[in-house]
């Protein structure tokens with residue numbers, strides 16, 4: 347028992363330090379990548395479920411690493427950037443870039459809304475509101491056309507402060523969306539107290555439609571709940587025409603997913619916009 351205990355300790359500490367090392371490397375690499383201009387913002391359209399028209403775009407970060415010679419996806423580096431606090435400058439960069447790139451699209455289609463993801467670390471940054479305000483001022487992007495996406499877990503951490511920060515954003519005309527709705531440790535009560543404009547039903551509930559009756563029941567319940575609270579519902583991860591039809595028929599307001607388009611670079615989003623309804 348002693349030997350195996352020792353052995354497993356050695357293994358454990360080895361893997362821990364490997365993890366710490368890889369965190370350190372990825373962290374240094376991310377800082378370098380900002381300077382090297384290796385990040386890009388991609389845009390995924392959202393469509394009006396009734397008309398099929400594009401009504402907005404979600405900004406999603408992409409990293410083409412010259413050092414690794416490949417794209418690194420957000421699920422690989424966002425958690426590290428979050429852990430190391432680099433998400434704060436990186437998140438500001440995304441917001442600034444997305445606002446300035448989207449401005450042209452808004453001139454042609456004034457009803458478009460831009461959605462930007464906000465991580466827990468950013469949300470708890472005391473300077474968040476003033477930074478957002480500064481970026482909007484710098485870029486000239488209209489506050490009323492911006493939505494910020496937060497996950498449920500960000501909100502339950504410190505409820506009072508969360509309400510205060512959200513109110514500060516909402517007062518400036520910014521909309522708040524709850525992302526990945528249904529996956530967090532949520533209490534339904536917060537829906538009442540948080541100034542939230544839309545709920546995004548997590549992809550994991552959409553992917554089972556139509557086969558999984560439970561998923562469909564959850565989606566329907568979220569639509570009913572959201573609408574009775576005066577909120578809009580977005581279904582994310584829509585991949586099939588059948589899902590589009592069903593989600594439209596149960597009253598989802600906005601749809602997003604590969605069926606319409608994957609996230610695309612800025613210039614390809616131009617092309618999407620000039621094409622009219624995409625489905």
Ligand code: C2E
Pocket residue numbers: 390405406407419420421424437440463464465525526549582583584585602603604605608609
């Ligand atoms: P998310 O905010 O839930 O974004 C939706 C993710 O689903 C995106 O993955 C998108 O490419 C993907 N997706 C969209 N439609 C479909 C579909 O029909 N089928 C499938 N299978 N996937 C679909 P992505 O771009 O890899 O981003 C992953 C996560 O990384 C995001 O999840 C978000 O939490 C985070 N993230 C991305 N960009 C940023 C950012 O700028 N800031 C922060 N804080 N987080 C970001």
Ligand code: CA
Pocket residue numbers: 404463495525
């Ligand atoms: Ca999102």
Ligand code: CA
Pocket residue numbers: 525526546548549582
């Ligand atoms: Ca999501």
Ligand code: CA
Pocket residue numbers: 526
């Ligand atoms: Ca997600």
